[in-house]
């Protein structure tokens with residue numbers, strides 16, 4: 280796949296994404312003894328979650344590449360229609376997501392979903408063209424954080440679950456998303 284991505288266990292990925300959004304705030308509210316020896320840290324920070332995801336994706340890369348050499352991700356998720364359904368559901372979830380919904384104000388969600396679908400068709404091995412902006416330019420003014428990124432990734436995971444994608448396919452698209460993080464997260 281063009282995205283240069285990969286992972287380890289999808290379960291771990293989903294656990295990491297599920298822990299996103301507001302975890303730092305929640306932890307900050309707890310009383311923390313000066314010696315944290317006996318303190319159980321319940322939630323990793325967004326930065327820690329991202330680091331874990333990147334490591335898992337790197338470890339899984341060979342297996343993912345082997346699968347993609349046999350059949351493209353595009354083929355395995357039902358082509359453009361399969362991608363389009365998951366993208367549309369993901370964008371719907373963004374609009375409802377407390378962490379990132381402010382970024383969706385005034386956005387033409389149908390146009391956005393169409394652009395993202397074209398982008399993913401090309402990136403997953405399908406026939407097509409992407410005419411939108413590059414990822415750095417498209418997200419440059421959003422001031423996205425790792426917490427925003429994880430919230431968006433969680434929505435993508437939920438949409439793929441809802442569409443009943445296979446574990447391999449969920450892993451591959453999530454890792455494609457992770458591989459693009461540095462282009463969209465600017466603070």
Ligand code: HEM
Pocket residue numbers: 373379382383386391394395398410411412413414417418423427428431455456457459460463
């Ligand atoms: C690796 C992760 C991401 C990918 C692959 C991605 C993909 C895209 C693509 C293809 C576009 C269309 C660009 C264009 O129309 O020229 C776009 C725009 C947009 N993305 Fe992302 N995105 C990612 C992360 C995020 C995150 C975390 C958010 C947070 C909500 C976000 C929100 C938006 C919004 C609001 C737009 C519309 C910008 C505009 O039209 O002014 N994206 N994204």
